[in-house]
Amino acid sequence: MMNMLIFEEGHNRRTNHILKVYALAKTIGENENLDNDTMEIIQCSAILHDIGIKLCKEKYGLADQVHQQLEAPLEAEKILKSLGYEKEFIKRVSYLVKNHHNYNIIDGADYQVLVEADLIINAFEENWENKKMQKVINKIFKTKTGTELAKRMFPNKLEQ
Ligand SMILES: [Fe+2]
Structure with missing residues (x-):
């Protein structure tokens, strides 16, 4: 989380978004009694899930899905590698970072929790x-x- 907060350089909206998604993903995962390995994947992917936005804005001037899907997993992999995470773990987290807006291929509790949060x-x-x-x-x-x-x-927004 420290790396990500430093990476965002105080950008208000994105920093707040990361903190909120992280806290909510952790809350949902814990309440679903997910195992520690899955929780670690959820927490790392929640922290890194929007890492492509800043990168793409700097590199391409816009942060559309196509460019984010290209840049975000590479950057996530780089960060996780430098932190000493294992290959399989890095592969899964960068997959979730890449695909967190793709709701048709959800293939695990980690993916589902990240998307919901x-x-x-x-x-x-x-x-x-x-x-x-x-x-x-x-x-x-x-x-x-x-x-x-x-x-x-969202009680007022839903039919009860
Ligand atoms: Fe997000």
Whole structure:
């Protein structure tokens, strides 16, 4: 987390986003009783998941999905390698960083929890409308904790 906060150089919105997604992903994962290895993957990928935004803005002048998917996993791998993480761990985290906006290929609890945490925080930050939040919960949310949290955190936005 220290590396990521330093990397963002005090950028207000992105720094806040990282801290929020990290805390929520950790909360959901712990409540789902996931094992320690999975929790470590979730926490690292939550910290690194939007690492491509700053890089792409600097390099290409914009942070679209295509460029982020190109740059983000490479940077994530570099950071994790320098921290001494193992190959398989690095592979999984960079895969999650690359694909966290791809909701059609979710293939594990780590992936699911990261997606749910990011979506809830995005919904808060972007003040999503009723319909959109409802649709997203029905379509993408799978964990008991994430679904319940989303419903309770947006009570006025959902049909009860
Ligand atoms: Fe995000």
